[in-house]
Amino acid sequence: MTHIEGTTFASGDFEGVVKLWTVESGNFEHKDSIQLPSSAGAVLLVDGARGQSEEVYILSGYDQIFRWFLPNPPSVTQVVEGFPKGFTSLMTHTMEDSFFVTTKENTVLRFHPLNGLEWRSDLMSLGMSISCHSSGKVIAVGCSTGDLNILSTMDGAHISMLPVADSDDALICLSYSASGENLAIGTASGCLYLLPVSDDGLGYHKLNLLKVCYIGRIYSHSSLSFSWNNFLGLFLFLRSNTFLPYFLVLCLTPGHLSHTQSSMVNGWQLYLNKRREQRDSRTYSL
Amino acid sequence: MKTPSPKMTISRTIFLSDDTLLSADSGGFFTLWAPVMGEDGHLEFMQSVFRGHKVI
Numbered sequence: 057m058t059h060i061e062g063t064t065f066a067s068g069d070f071e072g073v074v075k076l077w078t079v080e081s082g083n084f085e086h087k088d089s090i091q092l093p094s095s096a097g098a099v100l101l102v103d104g105a106r107g108q109s110e111e112v113y114i115l116s117g118y119d120q121i122f123r124w125f126l127p128n129p130p131s132v133t134q135v136v137e138g139f140p141k142g143f144t145s146l147m148t149h150t151m152e153d154s155f156f157v158t159t160k161e162n163t164v165l166r167f168h169p170l171n172g173l174e175w176r177s178d179l180m181s182l183g184m185s186i187s188c189h190s191s192g193k194v195i196a197v198g199c200s201t202g203d204l205n206i207l208s209t210m211d212g213a214h215i216s217m218l219p220v221a222d223s224d225d226a227l228i229c230l231s232y233s234a235s236g237e238n239l240a241i242g243t244a245s246g247c248l249y250l251l252p253v254s255d256d257g258l259g260y261h262k263l264n265l266l267k268v269c270y271i272g273r274i275y276s277h278s279s280l281s282f283s284w285n286n287f288l289g290l291f292l293f294l295r296s297n298t299f300l301p302y303f304l305v306l307c308l309t310p311g312h313l314s315h316t317q318s319s320m321v322n323g324w325q326l327y328l329n330k331r332r333e334q335r336d337s338r339t340y341s342l
Numbered sequence: 343m344k345t346p347s348p349k350m351t352i353s354r355t356i357f358l359s360d361d362t363l364l365s366a367d368s369g370g371f372f373t374l375w376a377p378v379m380g381e382d383g384h385l386e387f388m389q390s391v392f393r394g395h396k397v398i
Binding site: 285 | 359360363364
């Protein structure tokens with residue numbers, strides 16, 4: 057599921073169907089839908105473009121990427137044909153009509169939907185998560201070895217590599233806040249890192265480390281996601297392998313991080329306010 | 343109020359422009375979570391569930 061703009065969003069399913077919706081005052085309206093070719097498989101990921109065009113990028117189970125161009129007349133085209141398979145994540149550019157993917161060959165690729173490959177950048181390890189800063193200048197790539205790579209969106213040049221987590225703790229989920237002032241990072245061992253960001257995505261300061269111990273090990277990168285909100289702060293969602301979904305609301309206030317915890321799905325109404333702070337004095341500057 | 347079954351999994355969540363959180367689950371339901379700040383200062387959510395799309 058991905059937000060497109062305002063109250064419009066898109067959702068995808070196992071059957072390769074992507075649907076476009078709007079929701080106004082609690083009323084959902086199904087606006088349009090597409091069916092991917094049977095060779096594409098299930099819809100693994102949909103990401104609404106943040107650049108100039110209203111479009112949705114779709115990563116399918118069989119490593120195919122599609123572009124759903126929404127303005128009339130709507131059209132669906134397959135992009136990124138003929139490249140090595142094994143895409144691990146996809147993120148659209150925040151300012152331009154292009155998108156980034158990480159691959160199992162330890163690379164990051166930038167594509168333009170019409171012009172194709174724009175650059176390729178090699179990583180030291182497997183890239184598992186990706187997020188584009190609101191300035192459009194840099195992308196953050198989380199790796200299987202616990203490292204955070206900061207790359208230039210212009211040419212893929214390596215700006216810096218930050219050792220965020222232990223070498224056996226993969227960074228499976230990344231998300232810059234809308235303002236670009238924070239970067240949330242989730243790891244496979246259930247740790248959450250929150251890094252204040254400065255200088256249009258060029259400066260990072262590791263201020264707070266929140267250990268979410270009760271989550272346990274996360275085996276699938278699709279099990280964890282972040283949503284940022286100006287009012288609520290950071291919303292963390294965990295989809296566990298044991299079908300016991302949890303969610304956390306992290307309220308960001310100056311100097312500390314607190315979170316409100318809920319329990320399982322059937323316990324939505326149960327909120328426990330807890331505060332866990334674990335300072336980490338290490339500071340990184342680029 | 344309808345709530346998702348514990349056997350269902352929930353897809354990624356998104357915030358809409360009015361600060362309402364939207365989640366979707368594998369059972370085909372969309373849930374809107376409207377944030378409300380309680381008198382004690384604790385954050386709570388008003389929920390509304392709709393049949394929508396069986397997402398992954």
